[in-house]
Amino acid sequence: IVPEVEAIATGELAEAAAAGMQVVPSAEIAAICMDRERLRVIAHEELGLPTTPYRFAGTLEELRAGAEAVGYPCVVKPVMSSSGHGQSVVRSADGIDAAWVEAQTGRRAAGEGDVSRVIVEALAPLDYELTVLTVSSSAGIVTCAPIGQRQESGDYRESWQPAATDAAVLEQARRIAWTAVEGLVGKAHATGEHGWGVFGVELFVLTDGSVLFNEVSPRPHDTGMVTMASQRLSEFALHARAILGMPVTEAHAALSIPQGATAASHAIVVEGEGEAVFSNTAEALAEPNTDLRIFAKPEVHGHRRMAVALAIGSNADDARARAGHVADTLRVDVR
Incomplete structure (x- = not known):
């Protein structure tokens, strides 16, 4: 059983695990990450991770x-x-x-x-936020390059990888992400489950350079869609490998873009009532090193993330501008 959304019936997952089904990453982890109280107590009071x-x-x-x-x-x-x-x-x-x-x-x-x-x-003196995709597999735990992001009303709109961070922030971010996932996987092992899969570890970087743990998504993360452009194995491919018991090493999770380059993603949010129809794709993708993924979502009611634009640039600003151009040029009609 591979949960792909936040709102899930964790009790049903526990029953499935008890019946011998493999729940990803585990029924216990899914229940913990759905509950900010349990997660924060484990992260701060058990694992000693810094938080607000x-x-x-x-x-x-x-x-x-x-x-x-x-x-x-x-x-x-x-x-x-x-x-x-x-x-x-x-x-x-x-x-x-x-x-x-x-x-x-x-x-x-x-x-x-x-x-x-x-x-x-x-409310911490926040400088910026990071996501560190962390993979638990039969080979152990590895981390991907940190991902920068922009949100609106708490929801992802843009992400880029690698995020421009200094060595001290990078080391803190990787350590916190690794420790958080190791602790959660330990909870899975205690209930006889594997704890294999991709985790999106969300972090706060403060104005003084310190890094705080925020939350964990026990599945591929929305900001991690940038890995469809930045890594040979995207977060979805890494998730599949881990679930199937295949080893995931640092080499599997490495960037595949040129040294010094940055990849970016730009969420395409559609508003309206009805079926979304996409057009003008040729013009939207005319610029080199750009791509587009249209999701298999049949309808939109209100507003819904329906696609994502991807791009590779010489730096974060360049990559974000390219991805933004794809999103702006693409035509979406709701019928």
Whole structure:
């Protein structure tokens, strides 16, 4: 069983694993990564990874106390959600009530009627974010080159690889990613599961150069779509190899673009109601070192990521501009 989305019935996965099915990376890991509370406790309190100051709350009163403890400004998130759903930045105590309501009503599965616990964490002096794709396989754990990214409302819009980071940041990022995945794989082994697959480890790089653990996606990561241009084996190919018990080494996870070059991806988000029809592809892909992947999604209702533009450039700015040109030139009609 290979989960490909965040909102999954982890109890069903546990039953499947107990019946002898292979769950990727494991039923236990899927359950941990769906729950920000369990994940943060493991990462910070068990593995000793650096994180922002945080508290958990199950009531509005506990949230008020937690926010006072971590200080303002702070971020409030539901423990069971993703992609910015139900998340708020709170600048003062006056905003706590609204943040609690947003966490309950804006999160994924809000219609189930239960009260969601939340995490409140200090708003760190963020410089930028990184994703480190980390692969657990029969050969052990390896990491890919770090990926830079741009988000809108907590959702991926652009990514590029390798991210321009100094040696100290790179070493911290790789160590944190490796340690986080090693800890999660240990949880899988404790339940008799492999823990094989690709993990997207999300990190914060602060203005002072320190690196903090944020979250883990136990599957190929949206920012990792850039690997379809940057690596000989994309994150999807690496995931498949790991799942099938094949060894994945540093050589398999290495960049394949020229030395000094950068690859970029640009999400193509379509708005409307109906079927998306793509055209003008020849002009969109006229520039060298560009490519396009159109997803097999039949319809869009509201807004939906329907494709991704890919490009290779001499540096991050060049690659991002090329990928952006593909996205801007492509024509998408919703019928």
